[in-house]
Amino acid sequence: MKLYEYLAKEAFARHGIPVPPGRVATSPKGAAEAAQELGDVALKVQILAGGRGKAGGIRFASTPDEAARQAAELLGTEIRGLRVSKVLVEKKLQIDREFYLGVAVDGGARRPVVIASTAGGVNIEDVPEKLIIKQAVDPAWGLMPFRARQIARRLDLGPDLSSQFTDILLRLYDVFQTYDAELAEINPLALQKDGLLVAADGRLNMDDDALFRHPDSPVVEEGTELELRARKAGLAYVELDGDIAVMANGAGITMATLDIIQLYGGRPANFLDAGGGAGVETTAAAIELLLSRRPKALLINIFGGITRCDDVARALVTVGERRGGFDLPVVIRLVGTNEKEGLAILEDYGLKAYRTMDEAAAQVVHAAKVSAGDQPPPRAPAGAGPAGDPSAVERGGGL
Amino acid sequence: MAIFVDERTRVVIQNATGRQGRFHLTQMLAYGTHVMAGTSPGKGGQEVEGIPIYDTVEQAVLHHAVNASVIFVPAAFAKDAVFEAADAGLGVIVVITEHIPVHDAMAMMAYARQRGSVVVGPNTFGIISPGKAKLGIMPAVAYTPGPVGIVARSGTLSYEIASALTDAGLGQTTVVGLGGDRVVGLNFVEVLKKFSDDPETRAVVLVGEIGGSAEEEASEYIKGMSKPVVAYVAGRSAPPGKRMGHAGAIIERGRGTFEGKIEALEAAGVKVAALPWQVADLVAEVLPPTPADGGGNGRNGRAGTGGEA
Numbered sequence: 001m002k003l004y005e006y007l008a009k010e011a012f013a014r015h016g017i018p019v020p021p022g023r024v025a026t027s028p029k030g031a032a033e034a035a036q037e038l039g040d041v042a043l044k045v046q047i048l049a050g051g052r053g054k055a056g057g058i059r060f061a062s063t064p065d066e067a068a069r070q071a072a073e074l075l076g077t078e079i080r081g082l083r084v085s086k087v088l089v090e091k092k093l094q095i096d097r098e099f100y101l102g103v104a105v106d107g108g109a110r111r112p113v114v115i116a117s118t119a120g121g122v123n124i125e126d127v128p129e130k131l132i133i134k135q136a137v138d139p140a141w142g143l144m145p146f147r148a149r150q151i152a153r154r155l156d157l158g159p160d161l162s163s164q165f166t167d168i169l170l171r172l173y174d175v176f177q178t179y180d181a182e183l184a185e186i187n188p189l190a191l192q193k194d195g196l197l198v199a200a201d202g203r204l205n206m207d208d209d210a211l212f213r214h215p216d217s218p219v220v221e222e223g224t225e226l227e228l229r230a231r232k233a234g235l236a237y238v239e240l241d242g243d244i245a246v247m248a249n250g251a252g253i254t255m256a257t258l259d260i261i262q263l264y265g266g267r268p269a270n271f272l273d274a275g276g277g278a279g280v281e282t283t284a285a286a287i288e289l290l291l292s293r294r295p296k297a298l299l300i301n302i303f304g305g306i307t308r309c310d311d312v313a314r315a316l317v318t319v320g321e322r323r324g325g326f327d328l329p330v331v332i333r334l335v336g337t338n339e340k341e342g343l344a345i346l347e348d349y350g351l352k353a354y355r356t357m358d359e360a361a362a363q364v365v366h367a368a369k370v371s372a373g374d375q376p377p378p379r380a381p382a383g384a385g386p387a388g389d390p391s392a393v394e395r396g397g398g399l
Numbered sequence: 400m401a402i403f404v405d406e407r408t409r410v411v412i413q414n415a416t417g418r419q420g421r422f423h424l425t426q427m428l429a430y431g432t433h434v435m436a437g438t439s440p441g442k443g444g445q446e447v448e449g450i451p452i453y454d455t456v457e458q459a460v461l462h463h464a465v466n467a468s469v470i471f472v473p474a475a476f477a478k479d480a481v482f483e484a485a486d487a488g489l490g491v492i493v494v495i496t497e498h499i500p501v502h503d504a505m506a507m508m509a510y511a512r513q514r515g516s517v518v519v520g521p522n523t524f525g526i527i528s529p530g531k532a533k534l535g536i537m538p539a540v541a542y543t544p545g546p547v548g549i550v551a552r553s554g555t556l557s558y559e560i561a562s563a564l565t566d567a568g569l570g571q572t573t574v575v576g577l578g579g580d581r582v583v584g585l586n587f588v589e590v591l592k593k594f595s596d597d598p599e600t601r602a603v604v605l606v607g608e609i610g611g612s613a614e615e616e617a618s619e620y621i622k623g624m625s626k627p628v629v630a631y632v633a634g635r636s637a638p639p640g641k642r643m644g645h646a647g648a649i650i651e652r653g654r655g656t657f658e659g660k661i662e663a664l665e666a667a668g669v670k671v672a673a674l675p676w677q678v679a680d681l682v683a684e685v686l687p688p689t690p691a692d693g694g695g696n697g698r699n700g701r702a703g704t705g706g707e708a
Contacts, residue, residue, distance in 0.1 A: 105501050105582065108586070110509070138509065177502070180500055207501045210502065210503075213475075249555055250554050250556060251553055251648055252555060252606065253556040253559060256556050256631075259635040260675075268636065275555065306423075306495075306524075357676070
């Protein structure tokens with residue numbers, strides 16, 4: 001879960017990292033009041049996207065009236081495809097230099113890594129490697145002060161700046177740990193004309209899997225309405241722009257299924273991994289969710305491991321019964337754990353399944369094209385149906 | 400031979416009394432895995448399928464000399480379970496649990512390493528040496544003993560590929576599921592090294608996906624490998640910035656792309672399959688003949704078919 005800049009800065013401030021004085025405004029009036037209090041201000045849209053400056057999402061104002069005017073222009077608009085409902089009104093900084101400072105999870109090293117650079121204020125990915133210092137941290141012991149001093153020394157910051165920098169780095173590591181963060185980043189860490197360092201911008205990405213131990217954490221929702229609904233149901237769902245709905249079990253096979261549909265000339269409507277041993281109800285809810293977007297065809301691709309074929313079959317039948325039958329082609333591939341039981345349940349309901357992913361993918365692409373053309377139920381192309389039965393695509397309730 | 404687990408592996412199931420633990424304990428037993436004991440705090444003295452349940456892993460070691468564990472403990476308590484297994488001196492710890500906090504995963508890997516334990520997972524289907532031992536949740540029918548090693552980031556996709564190999568008469572020495580999380584106990588390189596040293600493994604299949612740089616790092620190692628490697632990578636159609644199910648499967652800020660991985664693998668001489676079921680054909684092509692196959696060149700049966708071609 002990514003936190004908005006103002007939430008990241010609240011967390012920083014709680015841990016003693018200096019941040020610019022600022023207030024969140026949701027109306028021009030609020031922005032004016034903040035400017036009244038702070039003087040010269042910057043107004044920054046609070047959206048979960050980088051490059052806000054370039055997109056016109058950062059403005060400046062020297063009077064309350066101007067702040068209100070700028071806020072009125074920003075609030076309610078869309079920037080980088082995201083609706084602006086909050087602006088952070090901050091005292092404008094007089095900046096001399098900009099540094100980068102971050103703590104992230106390094107998956108390859110299986111450790112936290114401190115990333116620091118004297119080239120701040122830009123995407124760290126765009127900074128040449130030789131200007132970046134990376135220091136792995138042993139998660140058992142955490143970041144020791146001497147390490148932070150070492151990093152400051154390697155950045156060649158000089159005595160006064162070094163002690164400020166070291167202090168901020170140790171506090172940022174605390175934030176990283178305390179918030180179960182995947183990334184805690186200050187960019188830029190700004191050196192002001194008065195010689196003091198301040199976190200001019202910040203990011204704090206919390207680990208979704210650790211949110212259960214942060215019950216008081218603010219909830220920042222990112223994604224479409226359906227994606228949010230799916231997340232609440234515990235499903236890994238990503239919306240895509242095609243017309244073939246896909247449910248598979250396991251992230252890898254789900255990705256591969258989308259790849260194959262695309263290679264065969266179809267357009268997947270979504271990524272949905274209903275794996276991980278989801279029960280009948282969750283699986284049924286997942287299928288309902290997919291159908292709610294009115295795709296041209298539905299592909300269910302299951303190779304059961306921890307997922308049981310009979311659970312998936314029951315879920316499909318449940319949905320079919322609730323809806324009085326399926327009004328789109330449903331192509332099923334079902335093998336693995338409890339396969340026999342699953343196939344029997346499908347057969348009882350009048351649905352058939354393919355043995356291989358290849359056949360099922362080819363069939364669903366074909367079915368989606370026919371369905372889009374609003375033609376009568378398709379006959380499977382030669383060789384694409386289950387042995388001896390070319391009409392495995394089922395339509396309508398009269399099965 | 401096999402890597403990490405074989406017929407000498409003696410297994411304890413942690414949280415053997417839960418729904419998944421119980422189900423898969425039964426499946427592992429049915430496969431012939433030496434499941435010796437289970438644990439479930441507060442349920443010591445009970446039995447599951449005739450297997451004794453203990454409160455602690457320590458007791459399972461004491462009474463049954465177990466040397467490996469399969470963990471079905473819920474995410475919030477999984478860190479404790481891995482520490483317990485590593486503390487008890489188990490050599491292989493398979494963590495099936497998904498959604499473990501990444502900070503917990505980092506801590507468990509650090510501790511396991513210190514104790515000399517190998518962690519498989521988390522968020523893995525486990526590890527299987529066909530015909531010898533199955534530690535995990537994979538469907539047994541997909542596998543058969545043979546000369547191919549498989550190492551995969553994703554479960555179901557590797558079932559698919561193993562199954563295609565099995566159907567083609569190409570059995571496996573060991574199949575390792577690294578796990579789909581951002582922080583996992585084993586990486587491709589560590590497993591490839593094991594397969595390189597295993598005399599029975601004659602070819603290796605690598606099943607990767609978008610996100611991270613594990614495939615790129617593997618490619619560097621493969622350049623120096625004498626055994627042929629075939630790969631499949633999932634996520635060709637994945638849009639950037641979207642997490643495709645696995646915590647690690649995301650193209651972030653232009654890194655971890657499908658194209659980058661394919662390029663690196665091909666530059667290392669790896670045969671990359673466009674479709675999962677084509678992996679079996681490619682393996683058949685590159686598999687060096689054994690002396691028994693009448694390859695005619697004795698112990699150097701693999702001459703001329705190396706992965707570096």
